Structures are given as structure tokens and as C-alpha cells.
Amino acid sequence: MDARRNxxxxxxxxxxxxxxxxxxxxxxxxxxxxxxxxxxxNWWGQNGFSTTIEKMDLRVGGVWKHVMHGPDGTDYPNKxxxxxxxxxxxxxxxxxxxxxxxxxxxxKRRGHSMRWAGKPG
Numbered sequence: 001m002d003a004r005r006n007x008x009x010x011x012x013x014x015x016x017x018x019x020x021x022x023x024x025x026x027x028x029x030x031x032x033x034x035x036x037x038x039x040x041x042n043w044w045g046q047n048g049f050s051t052t053i054e055k056m057d058l059r060v061g062g063v064w065k066h067v068m069h070g071p072d073g074t075d076y077p078n079k080x081x082x083x084x085x086x087x088x089x090x091x092x093x094x095x096x097x098x099x100x101x102x103x104x105x106x107x108k109r110r111g112h113s114m115r116w117a118g119k120p121g
Contacts, residue, residue, distance in 0.1 A: 027089075030088075031087065031088035034091070044068070049068050051067070051068050059082060059085065060085055061082065062082045063079065063081055064078075064079070064080045064081075065080075081093060
């Protein structure tokens with residue numbers, strides 16, 4: 001399986017976007033901020049956007065439905081299905097069909113480094 005994963009990574013590396021952010025916070029706190037809908041609505045999305053979470057069923061196979069509201073009034077509905085959850089280390093989900101997104105990848109002892117890699121489906 002590792003050989004296939006490495007092959008998949010190599011074949012999509014030229015079409016990947018990787019975003020990394022480090023937080024100076026305990027990983028349990030970062031986990032809570034990323035998995036509790038009461039907190040997610042306070043930070044999810046770009047500047048000027050707000051988010052309404054319709055459903056966030058944090059379990060493998062669970063659905064996360066939310067709407068991002070743009071500053072111009074446009075609504076952007078989103079639906080994801082959680083594919084892997086390892087508390088408090090990793091969440092993976094599929095978003096927008098077969099595209100897979102994983103976050104967070106690495107939770108350090110004194111901080112949080114997030115690698116978010118969206119690969120073409």
C-alpha cells in the first residue's frame with residue numbers, strides 16, 4: 001500500500017496545493033477548534049466570509065455540510081464525508097466528489113503543523 005501511495009503522490013505532485021500553518025497551542029485545543037462546530041464557524045473561510053454548519057457528524061462515514069456566505073451575499077454550499085479520524089492527530093475527508101483532503105496531518109507536542117493537500121479526483 002505504501003508503494004501505491006507514493007506512486008499516487010508522485011503522479012499528482014505537480015497539481016497539488018499544500019498549505020502549512022503552525023499554531024502555538026496544545027494539539028487537544030487545536031483539535032477542539034477544528035472539530036467543534038461552535039468553534040469552526042468562528043474561523044472557517046476567507047476574510048469577509050461567514051459559515052453556517054448544517055451538519056458535522058465527526059465519524060468515519062459521517063457527513064459535514066456547511067455553507068460559506070460570501071461578502072457579496074453569495075452562498076457556497078459544501079459537503080464532505082469523513083474518511084479517517086485519528087483523534088487528536090488526523091482528519092481526512094472527501095470533498096466535492098472523489099477529491100480527498102486531509103487535515104491536520106502532523107500535530108506536534110507544542111504546536112500544530114497542518115498540511116492540507118487537495119488532489120485532483
